[in-house]
Amino acid sequence: MKTHRPILALKIDGLPVETWVAETHNDDPGTYFITHQDFTPSFSVLSFQEIPKIPAKVTRLEFATAQQVYGAIAPHPRDATNPQVIDGFRIAQQHCYRCHNMGSYGGTKAGRSWQTLGTFAASSPSTFERYLRNPKSIDPKSAMPPNPQIDEPTAKAIQTYFQTFATTTTTPH
Ligand code: HEC
Incomplete structure (x- = not known):
């Protein structure tokens, strides 16, 4: 603000x-x-630069503290010293959170929760990275906008952060 x-x-x-x-x-x-x-843009993290958030189809305004809203997706204390998790968190809170939700916080456009993304990142890391850059390469009907600017270290940071929210333990493939 x-x-x-x-x-x-x-x-x-x-x-x-x-x-x-x-x-x-x-x-x-x-x-x-x-x-x-x-x-x-007021900051950048790896290859991600802040973009203006101009939300579409806003029908309701909710006011909450930053602590409540961002606390819901904050890294677990055990990951607080992992730079990849911290970078991934900063990108996710700026970018992914607009469309993806954690409980009742975050956007509802995607209809895919933080845990769903976490489980995807943990079970299929390379597909997850490709999805980030070019969703239609994985799912031709995907309504998620592409992020071609996300380079390898940036994708890794996002993926590492989301993996900490996986709800099921699966073997990576
Ligand atoms: C402008 C809105 C928007 C933003 C920003 C966004 N997404 Fe999405 N995302 C979507 C939508 C919509 C879908 C559902 C795609 C579909 O099936 O149409 C989706 C689906 C996904 C999926 C596939 C989930 C599944 O189970 O198939 C992944 C993974 C994903 N998003 C990751 C991310 C990550 C990580 C970020 C942040 C770097 C992000 N998204 C930012 C809108 C967004």
Whole structure:
């Protein structure tokens, strides 16, 4: 909030967002519209650079502390000194959490929880990495956007972090 000063538009040109959008656009942004006046990335982790988060189809706003929201996906204390897990966490909290949920926190677009991702990362690490970069190469119908900028060390960090959330123990293949 302090760094990017996002704008929550409740009315545009005096009209509720939904009315304004229905008159001016074809797609549905939801009840609320969040944007930025301008955006400059404020950090990067490995090959991942911060991207503006302009959520679509926002119908509900919930306010919680950063401790609650990010605490839900924080690395386990036993991993607190593993740099790969820490890097993976910082990327996941900025990026994956918008669409993937942990319990009642995080986005619901993906319908695949943190544990599902963790189990995927633990059981099929190389497929997981390919999915991150190019989801359609694994599942042609996947609705997840590609991340071609994710290089090998970055993919490894994300994968190592998610593996710590695996719910079942499986043999990697
Ligand atoms: C803009 C939304 C969005 C973001 C950001 C996003 N995902 Fe996804 N992801 C999806 C959607 C939607 C699906 C479901 C794909 C489908 O079947 O259509 C998905 C599916 C997946 C799957 C496959 C799960 C399965 O069981 O098939 C993996 C793995 C995954 N995402 C990992 C990640 C990781 C790791 C990140 C962060 C680096 C991330 N995603 C960021 C939207 C997103």
